[in-house]
Amino acid sequence: MSWQTAKRPLEFVQGQTYEKEWTFEQGGTPIDLTGFTGAAQIRDKDGNLLADLTTANGGVVITGSEGKVKLVLTPTITGAVPETDEAPHSWDIELTSGSRVEKPFRGPVIVYKRTTGAA
Numbered sequence: 001m002s003w004q005t006a007k008r009p010l011e012f013v014q015g016q017t018y019e020k021e022w023t024f025e026q027g028g029t030p031i032d033l034t035g036f037t038g039a040a041q042i043r044d045k046d047g048n049l050l051a052d053l054t055t056a057n058g059g060v061v062i063t064g065s066e067g068k069v070k071l072v073l074t075p076t077i078t079g080a081v082p083e084t085d086e087a088p089h090s091w092d093i094e095l096t097s098g099s100r101v102e103k104p105f106r107g108p109v110i111v112y113k114r115t116t117g118a119a
Contacts, residue, residue: 008105010042010071010091014114015079021070024104030067033095038062040071040093042081042109050081050089060093069095069104083113 003024012018024031038060042051053059053071061070071093081089092106 003102003104005103005106007107009107011110012078013112014081014083015075015117017075018073018078019070021068024067032065033062033067034064036062036064036095036097038069038093038095040091042089042091044089045087051077081111084111
């Protein structure tokens with residue numbers, strides 16, 4: 001089975017906790033993702049790395065038997081991603097098991113400047 005990459009925008013405020021979870025299913029049954037690792041990155045319009053999330057650093061959480069993948073951005077991470085002006089940042093995620101690599105999502109990232117609690 002191979003997945004098609006779908007466009008999924010991310011939108012958050014600097015300094016907030018941001019979590020987004022997806023459940024992968026086939027015919028209404030969760031796809032077993034046991035043994036998969038995950039990696040996601042956010043990059044600016046010039047390709048500079050802004051955030052690097054993995055299963056190893058807790059930025060990508062996979063609940064294998066339930067077919068769930070969660071993206072977790074801490075306040076430290078969202079606070080370090082620059083506000084977007086005209087051009088959004090971009091992101092994607094890949095799930096890997098052995099030599100198999102799936103890239104289920106990619107899309108724009110819109111970041112708003114923090115107002116409350118801003119220094």
